[in-house]
Amino acid sequence: MKRAEEASRFSPYNAVNMLKHYTADSFRVERDRNLYTLLISENIHRMGITEADDSAIAECRLYYGKHHDKRYYGRALLHNGITLYSNGMRYRAIEMIKQAEHEASGSDNHNFVYDLNDILGMINNQSGNNKLATKYYRKALAAAKSASNPTLTVKALNRLADTFDAAGMPDSMYKYIEECRKIHIEDNEQYAAMLTNDAAYRLYIRDTVRAEKLLRKAQAVFxxxxxxxxxxxxxxxxxxxxxxxxxxxxxxxxxxxxxxxxxxxxxxxxxxxxxxxxxxxxxxxxxxxxxxxxxxxxNTLEIAYVQTRYDNMATERQARRIQTVNLSAMALLAILILTFIVYHHRRIKSINNRYSSELLLYNMTCAELEKLQHLKEKDNVLIADKMKEIDRLQQRLAEYHDDRCRPDNWNMKEQILQAPEVMRLHSMAARNKKASDEDWAGLYRLATTWLPELMSRLNNTDSLNIKETNVCLLIRLRFIPSEIAILTDMSPQLITNMRVRMLFKIFGERGGARDFDSRIRNI
Incomplete structure (x- = not known):
């Protein structure tokens, strides 16, 4: 069954031939039986054969409608409509075909879309409504091109050429003839139709000789x-x-x-x-x-009226659906707004309660802060007194030491770590700023004064460059690697690698970055 459905896309004759050994009763499963009926109906209509009875395809249509099978329901509607139309029940047929048009909306079955627009074009063409016929034939042409089916494409082009010929519009007719010529045509009937349309155009321009040759060629084909x-x-x-x-x-x-x-x-x-x-x-x-x-x-007007009436009914149904959706959306929006109001009312109430409690806590904190400030003032007075006492004791202790152990040198580590130059570099690192030449000059002066042994060691190591010297000083002054990276404008990984290299350069040892830090801080 699947092979027959695939074959029907390009050759209805092959599809019918595949199914000729079966009847609907050959299939026990209802789904297969209805698919067989649909395929037979589709392909004999494509072959130009009409059915005298629509009972089988009508049963098929009802089956797919009952099961909401959108894939096949539109096709069953279309071919039930074609059968009714060929048996003279035109208005019911047109309504059914228009319903199939509604079902075809968004369909990716290009053969179905072609069949649908081709029959609507034919109905309007036979009733003399060339405008609607042209509209549907153009849709059929687009579907044939989307299906990459050259036979259907040529058929649609010939239909359009015929329509413009009947309307007395040779220029528009010739456009589709020219497009048809570019396609390799295997179907004899369509090839003969193209030659005949070309001959009709030649008669319009009074080229009777060429027209006669084309017509003879067409007669020899089909x-x-x-x-x-x-x-x-x-x-x-x-x-x-x-x-x-x-x-x-x-x-x-x-x-x-x-x-x-x-x-x-x-x-x-x-x-x-x-x-x-x-x-x-x-x-x-x-x-x-x-x-x-x-x-x-x-009758043109009546057929147009049936189509217009169905389109209007479909539009009204669509409008009602949109109205229902809009009303549902409005109801949902109203619920959301009400929920939003209730939620925010509760939230505001909760915020007010929290504000009251935090205001009370703030007032208590302010009172406690005021007490602490009084205590701090007392402590500051006590600290000032103790500092004066420490100064007096330092002066007295200085009498027992030589010059290099003056009181100023006893607290050397704290003094250098808290020096303005060092504190400025810490501040610059915190603000993600690189140290300037002035900052490095100040650091060198500070190190020369307070760390002469370290400066001597670094100056006597020939292989050190300025950046490495800067890193050594920063390590000695307890700067962390991330600060060193910012101040020297280098990556943390590069700083780590540099420390490992300098352990060997300065001390001749192998080890890690932390080993270097330990050695440099002991100088």
Missing amino acids: TLYKTQKLTGDIYAGQGHMEQACSLWYEAIFSPQPDIGIAACHNLTDHFNKSGQYKRAAYISQKLNTIYENTYLNN
């Missing part, structure tokens, strides 16, 4: 009513009325009313002029029948 009618016109122009009448007789049975009507008029005129009144009366009767079928059964 016999079409339009080909016979145009060939008859050429023979009549050449004075070969017997051959012309023979071809016009064939053309009056064309399903395209414009071809049949034109052939009838040609025959009636000829028979009246030649005194063959009985034959003229017979043709007139045939002409009346064509008019009756065209303008009674396919």
Whole structure:
């Protein structure tokens, strides 16, 4: 079944051939039975064959509708409509086909979309509504191109050329003929249709010789009513009325009313002029029948009205759905707004309660701070007194030491770590700023004064560069690697690698960055 469905995309004949050994009763599963019915109906319609009874496809349509199978429901609607239309129930058929059009919205089944627009184009073409016919044939052409199906593409192009020919618009007609010529056409009927349309255009521009050659070529490929009618016109122009009448007789049975009507008029005129009144009366009767079928059964206004009525009903249904959605959205929005108001009312109440408690805590904290400030003032007075006492004791202790152990040197570590130059560098690192040349000069002066041994060791190590010296001083002054990286404008990893190298340069040892830090801080 799947193989038949795949084959039907490009060759309805092959699909029907695959299924010819089966009947609907061959399948026990209801799903398979309905798919078989749908495929048979689809492909015989594509072959131009009509069904006398719609009971099987109607049952198929009801099955897919009941199971909400959107993939097949639209196709079943379409082919049920085609069957009804071919059996004369045109208005019900059009409503069903329009319903299929609604189901086809957004469908990726390009063959289905082609079939749908092709039949709608044909219905409007037969009823004389060229504008709507052109609209649907163009949609069919777009679907055929999307399906990458050259046979359907050529068929749609020929349909459009026929429509513009009937409307007397040769320039628009020629556009589609030219497009058709660019495609390799394997289907004989469509190739003959393209040649016939080209011949019709040549007759418009009075190139009768070229038109006759094209028509002969078309007749050799496939016999079409339009080909016979145009060939008859050429023979009549050449004075070969017997051959012309023979071809016009064939053309009056064309399903395209414009071809049949034109052939009838040609025959009636000829028979009246030649005194063959009985034959003229017979043709007139045939002409009346064509008019009756065209303008009674396919009344343009009524068919257009059925389509418009269905479109309006679909629009109203869509409007009602949109209105329902909008009302639901408004109700949901109202609930959300109410929830939002209640939530924020509770939140504001909670914030007010929290504010009151925090205000109380703030007032208590302020009172406690005031007490602490009083205590701090007392402590500051006590600290000042103790500092004075420490100064007096230092002066007295200095009498027992030599010059290099003056009181200023006893607290050397704390003094250098808290020196303005060092504190400035810490501040710059905290603000992510690189040290300037002035900052480094100040640090060198500080180190020369307080760390002469370290400076001597660094100056005597020839292989040290300025950046390495800077890093040594910062390590000795307890700067952390992230601060050193900012001040020297280097990455932390580069600082780590540099410390490992300097352990060997300065001390001749192998080890890690922390080993270097330990050694440099002991100098």
